[in-house]
Amino acid sequence: MAVWQKARFTAIIKNMAEKAIPKVIPIRIDEGKGLTPSIGAQLTAPHGNTQDKRGRILRDLRISVTDRCNFRCTYCMPKEVFDQNYPYLSHEELLSFEEITRLTSIFSTLGVEKIRLTGGEPLLRKNLEVLIEMLAQVRTPDDKPLDLTLTTNGSILRKKAAALKAAGLQRLTVSLDGLDDAIFRKMNDVDFPVADVLDGIAAAQEAGFENIKVNMVVKKGTNDHEIVSMAKHFKGSGVILRFIEFMDVGSSNGWNMAEVLPSKEVIARINAVFPLEAIEANYSGEVAQRWRYVDGSGEVGVISSVTQTFCHECTRARISTDGQMYLCLFANEGFDFKTMLRSEKSDLEIANAIMNTWAARDDHYSEVRGSHTENQSTRSRKVEMSYIGG
Ligand code: SAM
Numbered sequence: 001m002a003v004w005q006k007a008r009f010t011a012i013i014k015n016m017a018e019k020a021i022p023k024v025i026p027i028r029i030d031e032g033k034g035l036t037p038s039i040g041a042q043l044t045a046p047h048g049n050t051q052d053k054r055g056r057i058l059r060d061l062r063i064s065v066t067d068r069c070n071f072r073c074t075y076c077m078p079k080e081v082f083d084q085n086y087p088y089l090s091h092e093e094l095l096s097f098e099e100i101t102r103l104t105s106i107f108s109t110l111g112v113e114k115i116r117l118t119g120g121e122p123l124l125r126k127n128l129e130v131l132i133e134m135l136a137q138v139r140t141p142d143d144k145p146l147d148l149t150l151t152t153n154g155s156i157l158r159k160k161a162a163a164l165k166a167a168g169l170q171r172l173t174v175s176l177d178g179l180d181d182a183i184f185r186k187m188n189d190v191d192f193p194v195a196d197v198l199d200g201i202a203a204a205q206e207a208g209f210e211n212i213k214v215n216m217v218v219k220k221g222t223n224d225h226e227i228v229s230m231a232k233h234f235k236g237s238g239v240i241l242r243f244i245e246f247m248d249v250g251s252s253n254g255w256n257m258a259e260v261l262p263s264k265e266v267i268a269r270i271n272a273v274f275p276l277e278a279i280e281a282n283y284s285g286e287v288a289q290r291w292r293y294v295d296g297s298g299e300v301g302v303i304s305s306v307t308q309t310f311c312h313e314c315t316r317a318r319i320s321t322d323g324q325m326y327l328c329l330f331a332n333e334g335f336d337f338k339t340m341l342r343s344e345k346s347d348l349e350i351a352n353a354i355m356n357t358w359a360a361r362d363d364h365y366s367e368v369r370g371s372h373t374e375n376q377s378t379r380s381r382k383v384e385m386s387y388i389g390g
């Protein structure tokens with residue numbers, strides 16, 4: 001582990017230990033981070049057919065552009081942990097726009113067609129539209145642009161929407177956990193109003209975004225009574241609402257199975273008011289299961305990573321804010337591509353390192369979640385979602 005990493009992790013652990021917060025599990029991301037990817041002895045020409053140990057190929061990449069956020073959603077960055085003493089990454093530790101673009105170009109030679117920028121709150125990364133412009137120039141081997149999308153909490157979307165669109169961003173997902181202002185303010189824990197997120201979505205529509213999705217994390221007992229009103233609000237608007245099961249990502253959100261509302265219950269509640277029928281996935285590996293309103297007024301989706309796992313078709317890799325490649329949202333080990341990018345390694349060598357890393361992948365956390373959540377030592381090591389990207 002590099003010296004800066006040691007200092008940072010010691011500070012994180014000290015910060016959490018000092019808080020001694022009930023329900024919060026001490027995070028231990030000081031281990032297993034920064035593995036050196038293997039380039040291999042013989043270099044192979046880049047190709048998009050590398051299968052992992054479970055026969056899955058690499059198709060999507062999520063890139064976290066910042067580990068910071070202006071919200072403190074209780075299920076993601078609880079205030080007690082992510083306070084002013086939290087050791088966020090410094091600017092030098094972040095991948096630069098040039099490094100992100102180079103890495104993306106290399107990934108595109110390996111079959112990656114879809115890029116999602118995330119965080120933290122990606123719109124907090126200064127000049128993000130410049131990065132989008134750079135990424136919009138990248139072409140796949142058959143000369144197609146990448147499918148470029150971004151997930152945001154929507155808080156500064158009114159200010160940014162037009163610039164994002166002009167830079168070449170194609171799609172947008174906005175997170176919103178309900179329409180009840182008091183509940184939403186409590187869930188984001190910074191007193192942010194619903195109206196401003198809705199205004200951000202309106203700004204995106206005005207800027208010409210057509211494929212807007214809204215993500216709602218459902219926590220049983222907290223916002224599950226908002227399901228039908230959210231469905232009613234977005235029905236017929238062209239916006240696709242997706243309900244996400246509350247997940248045990250990271251190690252600080254006090255996750256508890258009793259707070260997970262199974263997606264089939266979400267669908268049953270909407271169906272009782274607005275009849276739904278199941279529809280086919282858009283493509284293999286799509287994480288959301290799709291349902292459409294029988295009256296033709298649009299669709300909703302559910303992402304059931306707890307109750308109906310989809311590891312068998314998971315074609316996704318993640319790049320953390322500081323250039324570590326993670327093979328699973330619930331991983332505790334990352335592969336250090338930042339060091340590789342900052343060394344003299346060629347694109348071909350980096351491509352081989354990515355192919356080798358992917359070929360050795362065996363991750364399928366959601367399928368074995370039960371055994372992990374029962375085992376405190378395994379459970380305590382997952383990296384935070386704000387760092388790895390949602
Ligand atoms: N800040 C941006 C946002 O909130 O949209 C992007 C990053 S956020 C980590 C990406 C997505 O992960 C959001 O839709 C958020 O609601 C979701 N998320 C965060 N923590 C989660 C959890 N514990 N369970 C389920 N989804 C979660």
Ligand code: SF4
Nearest residue numbers: 069071073076120153
């Ligand atoms: Fe921030 Fe998004 Fe996490 Fe909420 S879910 S704290 S908005 S990164």
Ligand code: SF4
Nearest residue numbers: 311314328329365366
């Ligand atoms: Fe993919 Fe890991 Fe999620 Fe399974 S648990 S779907 S392998 S990210």
